[in-house]
Amino acid sequence: MLAQGPARSILTMAPCGRSMEVPPPSHTLNPRAAAMPRFPLPLISALLAAGLLAACSSTPEDKTAGWSTDKIYSEARDELNGGSYDKAVPLLEKLEGRAAGTPLAQQAQLEKAYAQYKGGEKAQAIATLDRFMKLHPASPAYDYALYLKGLVNFNDNLGLFSWLSRQDLSERDQKAAKDSFESFRELVTRFPESRYTPDARQRMTYIVNSLAQYEVHVARYYYERGAYVAAVSRAQSAVADYKDVPATEEALYILVRSYDALGLTQLRDDTRRVMDASYPQSSLPQTGFKAKANPWWKFW
Numbered sequence: 001m002l003a004q005g006p007a008r009s010i011l012t013m014a015p016c017g018r019s020m021e022v023p024p025p026s027h028t029l030n031p032r033a034a035a036m037p038r039f040p041l042p043l044i045s046a047l048l049a050a051g052l053l054a055a056c057s058s059t060p061e062d063k064t065a066g067w068s069t070d071k072i073y074s075e076a077r078d079e080l081n082g083g084s085y086d087k088a089v090p091l092l093e094k095l096e097g098r099a100a101g102t103p104l105a106q107q108a109q110l111e112k113a114y115a116q117y118k119g120g121e122k123a124q125a126i127a128t129l130d131r132f133m134k135l136h137p138a139s140p141a142y143d144y145a146l147y148l149k150g151l152v153n154f155n156d157n158l159g160l161f162s163w164l165s166r167q168d169l170s171e172r173d174q175k176a177a178k179d180s181f182e183s184f185r186e187l188v189t190r191f192p193e194s195r196y197t198p199d200a201r202q203r204m205t206y207i208v209n210s211l212a213q214y215e216v217h218v219a220r221y222y223y224e225r226g227a228y229v230a231a232v233s234r235a236q237s238a239v240a241d242y243k244d245v246p247a248t249e250e251a252l253y254i255l256v257r258s259y260d261a262l263g264l265t266q267l268r269d270d271t272r273r274v275m276d277a278s279y280p281q282s283s284l285p286q287t288g289f290k291a292k293a294n295p296w297w298k299f300w
Contacts, residue, residue, distance in 0.1 A: 069099045085119035147196035150183035181207045212242035228258040253284040
């Protein structure tokens with residue numbers, strides 16, 4: 001490649017394979033230029049042509065130039081199956097361009113999103129899926145696109161070290177969980193007979209309890225640090241916003257303990273009666289807070 005300096009070289013404007021004639025200046029602003037040697041115009045043209053050829057020869061070779069779309073797809077699938085997601089993505093992009101307007105191009109988009117997801121490129125995967133759903137709202141694979149988008153956000157930030165800390169979904173930022181829920185909700189609403197709907201429903205149930213457990217997690221954090229008013233606020237949010245979820249039991253227990261610490265005996269006793277009626281077999285009053293459980297989800 002020709003070096004790029006502060007000024008834009010006219011050589012970079014010449015298309016590969018064409019000769020370019022540089023007209024001589026009609027006058028010179030440098031009086032010393034009169035003493036400089038003058039080269040024949042044919043020699044200058046030859047040098048320019050050689051430079052252009054050298055620049056063009058440095059263009060990376062496209063190994064798929066002579067491949068059929070079927071061969072590109074086969075190679076991309078091999079890379080996917082082998083776990084080489086970074087190699088599969090550019091092949092699928094080539095396929096998407098060459099098979100434009102065909103079902104194979106749609107397949108390439110979806111498999112590219114999957115490769116990006118498996119390769120840890122969450123933002124790129126979401127962008128690819130959003131583009132697919134915008135371009136192909138009537139696609140028979142639209143349900144899969146929604147499902148995959150839900151999965152991308154569901155496993156967000158479950159990276160290399162998450163298993164070391166046993167960080168539960170309820171302990172992380174909840175935006176991804178809420179986005180995941182919305183994708184799954186749209187899937188089960190629009191495509192109740194989809195093969196992906198049963199799994200999406202289970203994940204929605206988990207996400208709802210996770211969001212409630214997040215409030216409980218924060219409430220417990222405040223309680224253990226003596227911030228009882230803040231603990232009451234977050235525990236009340238868990239009880240009010242999420243109905244019939246397991247996290248409600250601990251939320252009520254935090255309310256009982258926090259009201260007691262604040263000296264609000266009437267509220268403490270009222271909440272204890274609600275807890276006893278709702279969870280007659282609860283062991284929390286005897287054993288205290290539950291130990292943190294390991295997350296159940298599996299990696300996809």
